[in-house]
Amino acid sequence: MAVRADEVRGIRLASTGRVARRQAVSRASRYVLLAATLTGVAMLVYLGYETVDRGWSRLSWDFLTSYPSRFAERAGLRSSLIGWVWVLALTVVFAIPIAIGTAIWIEEFAPRNKLLSLVKLNLANLAGVPSIIYGILGLAVFVRFLDLGPSILAGSLTLALMILPMTVIASQEAIRQVPPSIRQGALALGATRWQMVWHHVLPGAMPGIMTGTILAVSRAAGETAALIMIGAFTFIAYDNTSPFEDFTTVPVQIYNWTIRPQEAFRQNAAAAIIVLMVVIFAMNLAAAIIRERFRQQQ
Amino acid sequence: MAAQSGPDAISYADLRRRRAAHLGERFIELILLACAAVSLITTAAIVFVLFEETVSFFENVSFSEFFLETEWQPLFRPVSFGIWELVAGTANVVIWSLVFALPIGLAAAIYLSEYAAPRTRKVLKPILEALAGVPTVVYAYFALTVITQDVLRPIFGQDIQFFNALGASIMLAVMILPTIASISEDAMSNVPRELREAAYGLGATRLEVAIRVVVPAALSGIVAAVLLAIARVVGETMIVAVAAGSTPNLTLSPLESIQTMTGYMLQVALGDAARGTIDYQSIFAVGSMLFVMTLMLNIAATVIVNRFREAYE
Numbered sequence: 001m002a003v004r005a006d007e008v009r010g011i012r013l014a015s016t017g018r019v020a021r022r023q024a025v026s027r028a029s030r031y032v033l034l035a036a037t038l039t040g041v042a043m044l045v046y047l048g049y050e051t052v053d054r055g056w057s058r059l060s061w062d063f064l065t066s067y068p069s070r071f072a073e074r075a076g077l078r079s080s081l082i083g084w085v086w087v088l089a090l091t092v093v094f095a096i097p098i099a100i101g102t103a104i105w106i107e108e109f110a111p112r113n114k115l116l117s118l119v120k121l122n123l124a125n126l127a128g129v130p131s132i133i134y135g136i137l138g139l140a141v142f143v144r145f146l147d148l149g150p151s152i153l154a155g156s157l158t159l160a161l162m163i164l165p166m167t168v169i170a171s172q173e174a175i176r177q178v179p180p181s182i183r184q185g186a187l188a189l190g191a192t193r194w195q196m197v198w199h200h201v202l203p204g205a206m207p208g209i210m211t212g213t214i215l216a217v218s219r220a221a222g223e224t225a226a227l228i229m230i231g232a233f234t235f236i237a238y239d240n241t242s243p244f245e246d247f248t249t250v251p252v253q254i255y256n257w258t259i260r261p262q263e264a265f266r267q268n269a270a271a272a273i274i275v276l277m278v279v280i281f282a283m284n285l286a287a288a289i290i291r292e293r294f295r296q297q298q
Numbered sequence: 299m300a301a302q303s304g305p306d307a308i309s310y311a312d313l314r315r316r317r318a319a320h321l322g323e324r325f326i327e328l329i330l331l332a333c334a335a336v337s338l339i340t341t342a343a344i345v346f347v348l349f350e351e352t353v354s355f356f357e358n359v360s361f362s363e364f365f366l367e368t369e370w371q372p373l374f375r376p377v378s379f380g381i382w383e384l385v386a387g388t389a390n391v392v393i394w395s396l397v398f399a400l401p402i403g404l405a406a407a408i409y410l411s412e413y414a415a416p417r418t419r420k421v422l423k424p425i426l427e428a429l430a431g432v433p434t435v436v437y438a439y440f441a442l443t444v445i446t447q448d449v450l451r452p453i454f455g456q457d458i459q460f461f462n463a464l465g466a467s468i469m470l471a472v473m474i475l476p477t478i479a480s481i482s483e484d485a486m487s488n489v490p491r492e493l494r495e496a497a498y499g500l501g502a503t504r505l506e507v508a509i510r511v512v513v514p515a516a517l518s519g520i521v522a523a524v525l526l527a528i529a530r531v532v533g534e535t536m537i538v539a540v541a542a543g544s545t546p547n548l549t550l551s552p553l554e555s556i557q558t559m560t561g562y563m564l565q566v567a568l569g570d571a572a573r574g575t576i577d578y579q580s581i582f583a584v585g586s587m588l589f590v591m592t593l594m595l596n597i598a599a600t601v602i603v604n605r606f607r608e609a610y611e
Binding site: 019023026029030033036037043044047050051054097101106110118123132133135136137193194221222228229233258259266270277284 | 319320322323326327329330331332333334336337338340341343344347348351401402405406408409410413414422425426428429431432433434435436438439440442443444448472475476479501503504505506508526529532533534535536539540560563564567568573581582585588589592593595596597600
């Protein structure tokens with residue numbers, strides 16, 4: 001460490017008394033605040049450890065390919081995995097085109113009037129509506145009124161409405177990132193507005209839209225309450241082959257096993273949580289990679 | 299195409315093609331407008347559905363019973379629909395989750411904004427925000443099996459019930475930690491440097507600058523963060539349904555078994571209530587209450603954030 005100038009001259013500039021105390025408190029505060037910041041991270045690590053500790057031994061190929069059962073040792077995730085894939089795939093099919101269409105309308109076509117501000121305000125508020133409210137909307141409209149029953153179709157429509165606001169907002173941001181010069185260039189060469197959007201704006205915004213979409217789907221993948229509201233809390237011992245069938249998903253199965261008193265089912269829940277978290281983590285990682293790639297290209 | 303051959307050379311076919319393209323454009327614009335309308339229709343449908351069933355509910359249960367009675371007992375006779383036990387349950391977990399999340403979240407925000415090197419912040423902030431991406435059913439599992447069984451039971455012994463508000467509140471606090479920390483940090487980072495430098499110039503230490511200058515200047519952003527966090531707790535279902543119990547209970551004690559508004563809604567849905575029954579209608583009445591509460595919290599947060607932006611730009 002370098003010798004301080006005041007020490008060379010033999011002068012002591014260190015503070016004393018009240019000032020010294022204030023400075024000491026301030027220096028110590030760094031570590032207290034850092035500790036608080038790390039609390040959340042520590043919690044994540046602790047909970048991750050607990051889950052792996054409890055669930056790892058249950059994780060096997062049989063666990064992934066067996067139907068649920070009254071006997072914890074024989075129960076598995078087969079039907080909930082299949083139902084999960086069905087619901088999420090259809091959610092993407094319903095939500096993404098509408099979300100991108102809404103974002104394009106807002107950013108590229110909408111007249112700057114009251115209707116536009118209404119749509120924007122509405123989206124911001126919808127994003128804050130609790131998932132269980134989407135659940136009772138799905139229950140009243142899709143399950144009962146349209147008479148779809150607690151089917152894959154009803155579930156995916158409900159989840160599609162739930163992730164719509166956040167997907168629109170992410171797509172809007174991605175579209176706004178495309179420089180105006182690209183739009184002007186396309187229009188100057190005689191492209192129509194739609195040709196400009198389709199051939200120039202959308203390709204440029206695609207990585208951002210995909211990032212937002214993947215994150216939204218990862219939220220749908222973890223959703224439990226809305227699906228229980230529409231009736232996904234059921235015992236399914238067959239492979240789903242049509243969107244009109246009843247279904248269950250991995251998060252709902254985790255809930256099912258968690259609320260049983262037997263320790264063996266809790267182990268199953270821990271094992272299923274490992275599966276769920278791996279999938280969610282993979283989605284978030286994919287989103288992060290796409291975002292970074294895109295940044296480098298720019 | 300047409301422009302290349304000059305204005306005189308525009309053929310009839312060209313004009314027709316342009317007109318077709320123009321019509322196509324109009325059509326596409328209508329489709330896009332229809333997409334945008336979906337979100338408006340969603341809101342309208344939510345309001346309509348909640349309203350319709352809530353009206354049927356109040357045909358059977360009087361307003362005064364709903365808002366003045368204190369007992370919520372829909373499943374056993376004599377039935378009673380006093381909402382306050384469920385509201386108290388929700389308030390209970392809101393208060394106790396904030397007791398944990400507010401100091402820790404604010405401390406994290408102060409550290410990230412005022413103390414951390416840019417590189418540290420770049421690493422820590424995304425990790426903290428990852429807590430928001432964990433599905434809440436996972437937190438629900440932890441609240442029941444890890445927090446209650448392994449931590450709270452050994453500490454409190456028989457004083458704490460197996461299903462209790464505290465275990466749920468602790469995991470709710472973990473859930474809202476990123477909301478509080480991240481939004482507060484944004485607000486603190488937006489405080490102009492001049493304010494900090496003026497305080498340093500007067501001899502304030504780093505901690506004093508953070509607490510006496512930055513926090514007050516960013517207060518509206520912090521309040522907005524807390525309101526959004528409260529809205530998330532109020533609307534959260536899985537954690538409270540699994541860990542907090544299903545006993546409507548007019549208490550703010552964290553050691554007792556309670557039931558929140560969301561917890562009740564999920565319980566009825568699990569029981570598969572038939573349409574037209576009072577049970578089925580009651581989840582819409584409680585849902586209306588929930589919807590109005592979260593909407594007001596979100597609007598309040600937005601209003602406060604917008605005011606705050608005007609102050610420094």
